[in-house]
Structures are given as structure tokens and as C-alpha cells.
Amino acid sequence: MPQRRAVTGRSQEPRQRFAEELRLLRTEKGVSLKDLADRLGWDASLFGKMENGHTLGGPEVVQALDQYFGTAGMLLVLWELAVADPSQFKERYRRYMSLEAEATSLWHYAVANLPGVLQTPEYARELLASSGLTGTELDVQVEARMGRRALLLADAAPQFRTILSEMVLRTPLGSPEAWRAQLEHLCAVSQRPNITIHVLPWSAGLHGLTNADTMFLRGPNGQTVAWIETGYSGELVKETAAVDRLQLLYDRVRDLALSPHKSRQLIGRLLEEAPCDPSI
Template sequence: MANIRDLDPSASPLDYYGSELRRLREDAGLKQGELGVSVFCTASLIGQIETARKVPTRDFSERVDAALGTGGVFSRLVGLVLRSQLPSWFQAYAEMEARAAYISTFQAQLVYGLLQTEAYARALLTVDHPDRVDEMVAARMERQRILARENPPVLWVVLDEALLHRQVGSREVMRNQLAHLLGFRDRPWVQVQILPFSAGEHTGMMGSFNLLRFEEDPDLCYAESYDSGQMTANPQVIRERSVGYARLQATARSPEDSAALIARVMEERYGDQPGPDGRAVA
């Protein structure tokens, strides 16, 4: 029997999405199973989304819009839904990130979220959030849509060489992640540099940080700890971090040399290797 749990549409973006899905489905005279057939999913999934027990994906939303002829209602709503799945302390940063004209980031441990593959993100998020990994991965992938805009932000990324060697997920996951980084070589507004081990001590040793620049608003500096993030527009902090970032860029390998290093690590550490029987394993 279909779940008829009532929702308060004002409770959250997810509740509003679910209530609208039920309302518009019923207006179209469709049962959950009938809509499920149209959008290639089960009636159970339709019911879970309508009762806010499951987070919809963008692909699901686009298929529902096509099936119900809703003119993109759900494709627009899903962005709000997915953003609401981000940690509450991170949502303010994600909103500013989406508005930024220029993003500079130094990452000491992990590939920056905007450049992560889905499998890499899933391996990371499973560690601490195994019960919410699907929705958190979907939210992270949604963040990346800003790079596909007609006028995307300029993104400059400096990555510590150590993160190339730290295996996240399987070797195949890491190989694909490094290949993904190499894929940005053809995008002039995305630059990736590797800070080599040979740099020794450097200004980023206190941790990762991001600098956001806007067309009209003041610059922001962002840094985070385990369960909180801090944004500041303090001019002195911006000045110090901007100088620090420039020094990191100057010390790091050039984008071209960085790509060569990424490719070498990808092949040497995560490429095909012979197994016990002599056959290659990925």
C-alpha cells in the first residue's frame, strides 16, 4: 500500500519537494507505480521521495519534469534540496562559492570538492557518514555544476603532492581521480598545480584554505576544522592569506609540470600491476 504520510511543505526543501511531487503526480492521475515506470524507477522510490525519506537526484528530477510536463519545476527545486543536504556549517560557504568569480584553494589532504570524482567523494564520505552517503555525494556533485556554467568561476588549485599518494578508495578510484584532474588541462579557467615534497616547509603547513573573489563583494577567506568552517572578510587576514597563496603558487610546479607529475604517479602507483598469476590487475 502506498505511504500516505503527510508532510509539512514548509519544514524543509526536501519536504516541499516531496509534497509537490505527490500533488503533481496525483493531478496527473498517476499512481506511484505508473510514474515509476515513466521515469525508470520503482514505486517504492517514488513513495520514499514523496515522504521525504529519500533525497532525489538531478537525473530523477529531470525525468519527472519530462514525465509530468512540469516545465522544469523539479529540476529547479532539486538544487535547493541537494544544497540542504550539505552540513549546516558548510552551506554558507557553498552559497558564496557558487557566487564567486575567482576561487583559489590550497589543499593539503584531499582533492578539492569541485574536482572530485563521484567515486572518490563516496569513499571519503563513507568513512564518517555511511548512513547518508548517497545524499551527501549527490550534494557534492551538485556543487560542481558551477564549473559547467556558461561563465564559470576561475578556479586555481594548489594540491600538496602527498594527496596524490594517499589512496582514497581502491586503486582504480585513485587512478580515475588523477585522470579526472588531468582532464582539466583543456579548460583555461581551471589551473592545477602540485606543491612537491621538495618544497619543504611552506606557508600552507597550518592547513588547507580557500580564497574567494567576487565581482562586487569583498574577498573572503575560508578554512575549516573537523566539524566547522570559518569565513572572514577581515582585510588583514585576506592580505596575509593572499600573499601566502602567491608564495604557494610560486613554489609549486607549473601547471604543465604538475600534469606530468600527476600522470607519472597515476601510472606508477595506480596503474596496471601484475598479480600473483602474472596477469595485470587494475
């Protein structure tokens, strides 16, 4: 394994540190971007963007780089730090992001928007843009959100259950094709053994979680905490009695929701009904 370099100056920033390490490792090995692309099968431009800090890439390419350079997982660790860098998120999400990354299981309820871990890039971009983000900041936030999707796609991914209010599925994107791609993505991930999707129909009426997105995170120590978000603020609930009350509300909402099978059927029907882009 190459000698570890001291972390100084700008390299203390996780994103910059990751890009710097990639450049130095490739330079030390004496290979070009094209050589790297030919050997690993990804486009040379991707490696160039990663070395320039314009993109972080995905976990698969980082694992391939770790193997190629013989860095025993060091690059993947740096990538994870860069993806979870709190500077890419509002300060109030810092602790939540840490708990999400460590969770062994997650239970979620969505009022109006899909959870970030199930969003396509197009969905994330339109949603984040609607909150006022633009330009480079928007690109960084979309990329960071896409990095969070890897949480559910890894080999040892945690169990994830979400209950989607029907409103979530009745609020399409501006682009018909992007909306179809999002519905197709939901159909695909619902087949994964670690992901369960329920739909709560409008006919269920009012319930205890009507006004707030809710996420329960079970940590490796067996403790469960809850994150409650209204869209304008978020609160981490750790007190056992409060978490228990919220879980009781969640269980009641789950009782009102469609089964995973019927939920997949509903998403499939919405996909069939979704309009196609007339320009295609």
C-alpha cells in the same frame, strides 16, 4: 506553468519539497514513470527514486524535467535548495556553502585531500566514511557533495584554481580502480577552460599555508572572503586586511607550484604508475 502549491508540513524541507513537486507534476500530467523515461531518455528507476526522495538526480535531468513540465526553471531552483540544504552539512558550513554557490571565482589550496568539487563519488565516500559516517547519512553526504560538483560544470561556471599539495596525489584510495578513476577525473577536468590545477611538490618545503586548506571566494559584488579549514574546524575570514594577508601567502605558494602543464604531466605519470585491480 502549474499553480504553485502552498508549502506546509514536511514539504518545508527542501529535499521533501522537491520530491513532492515531482510526484504532483507527473500525476497532474497523467504520465507514468515509464512514459517519462521513454520521453526523456533516463531510466524509470531514477525518476522513481527522485520522487521517493532517495536521490536528487543531477542538474541535467532536472533541467530536462523543467522543460518537459513547462515549469520555467522552478524544479532546478528546488533542486538547488535541496542540494544546498544546510541540514546535509554541519552548521559551520552554512554560510560558506551560500558563498560558494554565489562565487564568480574561487582559488583553493589543499593540504591533504582533494576539494569536494573535484572528488569522484568513490573518493568522497571513502573520505566521508573515514570520518565515521555510515548508512543513509553517508549516502546523503556523498550525494550532496556530488551535487556541489555541478558548480564547476555548468555553462556559466565560475573560474576555479586549486593548488594541490603533492601529498594529496600521493595518498591513494583503498581501491586501485577507484583511485585510477579519480586521477582520470582530474586529468579530464584540468582540460576545462574554467579549471586550473597546480601541484605543489614536496621539494617546495614549508610555506605559509602548510597547515590549513584555504579557499578564496570572490562574490558578484567583487568582495573576496576566505574560508580556512583544519579538518576539525573552519573559519570564515571577511576582514579585508586579513584576507589580503592570506592572499599574499597564497600567491607565494602559487609561485612555488608547478605550472598547469607540468602539473597535468605529473598527474598523468601517477596515473600510469597507479596499480590496477588484480581481480579485473
